[in-house]
Amino acid sequence: LLLGVFYALSAFVNRVGRFTVWIDDDNKDLITLSDTADFAECATLLEADIIEQMDNITKSWMPSDLAEIDGCHNGENYIAYTFYLKNAGENEIDYRSQINIQATTKGAEHAVRVMVIKNGEETVYAKAQKGSTEPEPDTVAFLSNTKVLENTTEGFRSGDVDKYTVVIWLEGNDPECIDDIRGGVVKMSMNFDVQESD
Secondary structure (H helix, E strand, O other): OOOOOEEOHHHOOOOOOOOEEEEOHHHOOOEEEEOOOOOOOOEOEEEOOOOOOEEOEOHHHOOOOHHHOOEEOOEOOEEEEEEEEEEOOOOOEEEEEEEEEEEEEOOHHHHEEEEEEEOOEEEEEEOOOOOOOOOOOOOEEOOOOOEEEEEEEEEEOOOOEEEEEEEEEEEOOOOOOOHHHOOOEEEEEEEEEEEEEO
């Protein structure tokens, strides 16, 4: 079922940088990040561990408990990171979440999948089918060549917490998972910013 492609994970980490999650300095007093639900350690920047190399896989091969493990819990062939976002201010806010593609080579982004599990609700994102605006099966199409997603959460009250798990892999069932992308590079980051404060 899978095309035999060996994919060096310069793709997300080695040659270009790690997958990161961050909050702009202007918002650090309003929202905060943590690897754990108790927010024992708060942060404005989180980073997934490096995987030296990655083979193509498919979603059904991954564990079913990806959203149940806190922090970085990469598998052999996928990046997985679970973290929490908290309204640390006194007012209800709206916040925006974005995943951006910061760098890419060899068309590697065409075979990448990005799964976001927010508070138990799962969505898988992928580049639209080649030569079309139609999404790949069972996915939502990337917003553009440089943006995976952009969502707004409204009515986020003081003390509220949202739980996120982000999983990134190279989908072997994608028709564009071919030898041409071998050694390609994709760098992604996720960021949050406050849109409105009551």
